[in-house]
Amino acid sequence: MSSGSNSARRVASLLRPSIIDSGVCRSCQETIGRRSYATATPAATESTTTPPVVTPAYTINAGVVLSRPPQITRELEPFEKAFFFYQKRLNERLALPFTKYFYFKRGTPADEDWKKKIQERRTAARDIGKYNAYDSDAWNDELLLGAEQSEPANQIEALVQDAESTANATSQDTSKKEDIPRPYSRITEADQKNDQKSLNRLLSRTLYLLVQSKEGNWKFPTSPVETGETLRLAAERTLSDSAGVNMNTWMVGYHPVGWHQFNAPRAKKGETAQVDASGNKVFFLKSRIMGGQADLSINTQNLKDFKWLAKEELPQYLNTQYYSNIKNMLADR
Amino acid sequence: MSPMRPRPDVCRTTSAIWNRHPPCPPRPVRAHPIQPCAIGIEINELPLTQTFSFRYQFRSPKYDRGPLHPHQPPPESHPSSRLFVPGPFSSPRAEQSYESTVAPDIMTLCYVHTPPGFKPPPKAPRLREWDDSSPYHKNRVLRGPRGGDVLRLLRKPIKFNNIPEIERITIHSYVKNAAAENSTWLHVAGIAVQAISNMRVETFKSKSSVATWGIHPGRDTVAVKAELFGENMYHFLGKLVDVVLPRIKDWEGVKGSSGDSSGNITFGLEPESVAMFPEIEVNYDMYPPKMIPGCHITLHTSAKTDKDARLLLSAMGLPFYGKIVN
Numbered sequence: 001m002s003s004g005s006n007s008a009r010r011v012a013s014l015l016r017p018s019i020i021d022s023g024v025c026r027s028c029q030e031t032i033g034r035r036s037y038a039t040a041t042p043a044a045t046e047s048t049t050t051p052p053v054v055t056p057a058y059t060i061n062a063g064v065v066l067s068r069p070p071q072i073t074r075e076l077e078p079f080e081k082a083f084f085f086y087q088k089r090l091n092e093r094l095a096l097p098f099t100k101y102f103y104f105k106r107g108t109p110a111d112e113d114w115k116k117k118i119q120e121r122r123t124a125a126r127d128i129g130k131y132n133a134y135d136s137d138a139w140n141d142e143l144l145l146g147a148e149q150s151e152p153a154n155q156i157e158a159l160v161q162d163a164e165s166t167a168n169a170t171s172q173d174t175s176k177k178e179d180i181p182r183p184y185s186r187i188t189e190a191d192q193k194n195d196q197k198s199l200n201r202l203l204s205r206t207l208y209l210l211v212q213s214k215e216g217n218w219k220f221p222t223s224p225v226e227t228g229e230t231l232r233l234a235a236e237r238t239l240s241d242s243a244g245v246n247m248n249t250w251m252v253g254y255h256p257v258g259w260h261q262f263n264a265p266r267a268k269k270g271e272t273a274q275v276d277a278s279g280n281k282v283f284f285l286k287s288r289i290m291g292g293q294a295d296l297s298i299n300t301q302n303l304k305d306f307k308w309l310a311k312e313e314l315p316q317y318l319n320t321q322y323y324s325n326i327k328n329m330l331a332d333r
Numbered sequence: 334m335s336p337m338r339p340r341p342d343v344c345r346t347t348s349a350i351w352n353r354h355p356p357c358p359p360r361p362v363r364a365h366p367i368q369p370c371a372i373g374i375e376i377n378e379l380p381l382t383q384t385f386s387f388r389y390q391f392r393s394p395k396y397d398r399g400p401l402h403p404h405q406p407p408p409e410s411h412p413s414s415r416l417f418v419p420g421p422f423s424s425p426r427a428e429q430s431y432e433s434t435v436a437p438d439i440m441t442l443c444y445v446h447t448p449p450g451f452k453p454p455p456k457a458p459r460l461r462e463w464d465d466s467s468p469y470h471k472n473r474v475l476r477g478p479r480g481g482d483v484l485r486l487l488r489k490p491i492k493f494n495n496i497p498e499i500e501r502i503t504i505h506s507y508v509k510n511a512a513a514e515n516s517t518w519l520h521v522a523g524i525a526v527q528a529i530s531n532m533r534v535e536t537f538k539s540k541s542s543v544a545t546w547g548i549h550p551g552r553d554t555v556a557v558k559a560e561l562f563g564e565n566m567y568h569f570l571g572k573l574v575d576v577v578l579p580r581i582k583d584w585e586g587v588k589g590s591s592g593d594s595s596g597n598i599t600f601g602l603e604p605e606s607v608a609m610f611p612e613i614e615v616n617y618d619m620y621p622p623k624m625i626p627g628c629h630i631t632l633h634t635s636a637k638t639d640k641d642a643r644l645l646l647s648a649m650g651l652p653f654y655g656k657i658v659n
Contacts, residue, residue: 069434073426084422090412091419103616206433253442286441333433 057278058261062234063222064242065257065326066209066249066287066294068308070333072186074204076152082143085150088125089141093133098124113169117162126162127155156183196307199293205310206331209294210317211242212305218317220326222282223301231256235285242303244295249287256283258329260322284329425567427574427649435648436496442644443491459484486595486637497596497636497645502561502569504530506628509546512539512553522626523557529610530559530569557626573630574650577602577609586652589643594659596636598646603627 076084104111118124122132129149131141148154160180167178190198199207210218221242225234232254239249263279294306307317311330315323393406393415409416447453460475478484489495504526511519523534537556539548548555561569578584587600604627608617613625632651636642639659647653 070430073424073429074433076424080424084424087419088422091422094417094419103619252438253444255441255444255446257441286438288438331433331437 058281059278060225061222061280061282062225062231062238063220063260063282063284064209064235064239064287065220065284065329066239066243066247066289067331068199068207068289070206071203074333075186081150081152085128085143086141088128089131089133092123092125092128092131093138093141097134109170110166113166116169117165127158196309196313197294199289199308201308202310205333207308207310208314208330209243209289210307210309210314211294211296211301211303212307214302214304217319218307219322220282220284221301221303230254231283232285235287239287241300242296243306244298246295247292248290250290252286252288255285257286258284258326260284260325262321284326286329421564423564423568425564425571427571428564428567431498431567431649435645436498439644439648440491440493440496443641445490488637488641491641495635497634497641499566499570499632499645499649500562500635501633502566503558503631503633504561504569504628505556505558505631506626507556508626509543509548509555511555512549513547516554517621518624518626519554519557521621521624525607525613525620525625526557526559526628528612529572529607530561531565532559532561534559570632570649572610576611577606578651580609581606586654587646589653589655589657592639592642592659594639596634596638596642597631598634598639598642599629599631601627601629 100114104114121130122135123130129143129147132138133141143149160182163180164178167180171178186203188200188203189195190201195201201207209221211221212218221238223234223238223241225231229237232251236251239247259281261279261281294308296303296306309317311327311332314327314330318326391407391413393413394402394404395415397406398404406416407414411417412419459478461478462475463470463473465471491497506522506526508518508522511522519536523536526534534557536554537558539550539553539555542548542550547553581603584606587598591600592598604623604625607613607628608620608625613620632642632646634642634645636645640657643653643657
């Protein structure tokens, strides 16, 4: 982040004669400004338009980007699914055939079960559908449009059903039916209810903690840095002041990962600017939640609500300028 | 003319495959040939009628006849190449968690702030000049560093483009009984390492003499090794960290003094631990009793120092204990 040059530009634009209202972009403004210095004539006009020089004083704030990292793998793209499936069938064509006699003794229940299955699916692999790589039809290894075999959910189901039928066929006790546990669903209860306070929502995405102030503004937990305090200490204090101590968190490093600045409202024409109406700069430190949950009951910052949101949900809640300043420090997933 | 040998790391016979089912598949012939201007006809709606079993199929040459011969092999990535290895088949969980969580955190942790205009203090050159006290110093190669001949790797500041990552994993098993008794030990070790790594193993002869085990250098094949890259590597790491290591009794972690001081960390697994890999556990009875080998696992990272490598590996779930060296 080229924070240094940005802030230098802002300061420069504050000190320069105001041409902001003319609808000129910032880089053009600077070019225009430089030209005016080069020419000697506009010195007289400048003295009339220049507002009183304001030295911008900023309050330094520490912000915390508290995030819950992804808990499960991401959803595969359709191309990835198709590619992985194609490679699996290609592998089936290139690999040595399965050595059945090494793994199954003749006449055992497992051997009988194997014979039955190999007649059904015609290949040793259990998750590539009905396909024989050693057949004269082996060239026909591509799926037609809309086929379901390349879906991971279908492949998991095929594997589990295979394990179940093997367990049933080879178990001594024929009265009891074996039940192989399926993997847990990728969609949780919190996903279905869209419970944005829950940490069990959107397991394959990073969730970020947003808090809402009394006025209704959403933001990351933020508070001013006190005298004699480092940014890291201030961030830790911010977290305990806002979202409570009922969380096991880990601050990632001592350096901010991003920053945001909001200036004081600009003085209207005719009024004199107030020097003490200063802007704010927020420096965000990265933090990870390991356990627990946010709790606003004892917060000292007048916060009324919190939410755990994924990156694409943030623009609904955040100010456009705020979001455009912070979006690049958030993870894609 | 030297015959092109199949790659040792894939379990297949090339010639058998080429004689029986060519990997370059003939395309199906449609009932109605599709004209470029035929609008509105879905390709999948047309019935398949027959295949050209007699159609020309390209076959990669069996022998390397030199660069001037007209029959040249296709690139290795082409399915009709004899060296083609299919894959990847999945997107490993460990790799995804590295990309989404570990790598950005390491970049944040390793950031060092320098104010604008900061210039680092000059360092002494790594190789020393000769003091021109003798005329023979002219054009002499530079002297090595003080206190030893080893030039350590240069550690550059960690930025977005050189975040440490795991490059490869080596599984190595030295089977001492292979020489004194019979080769069964080596076969079992090879099969066990293949099972847990999903790669073909290489065997090695002893370089040194061990009289107590009856090992003679250059004569006895005593070790197997598998090298894992990419998908296989991340699947192996995932199994190791999530399934095997947590189940080892009283295992403290990897020793903090392990490592070659250039970012590669090694640790050992006992035979009982190797038997805990799910691939061996499912058919444990297939392996001859007490013949499952122990092994050494080396994690090669792109980190330049052991400290960075430990940071990466502990983030991936590998604990370290004891005195931390380097």
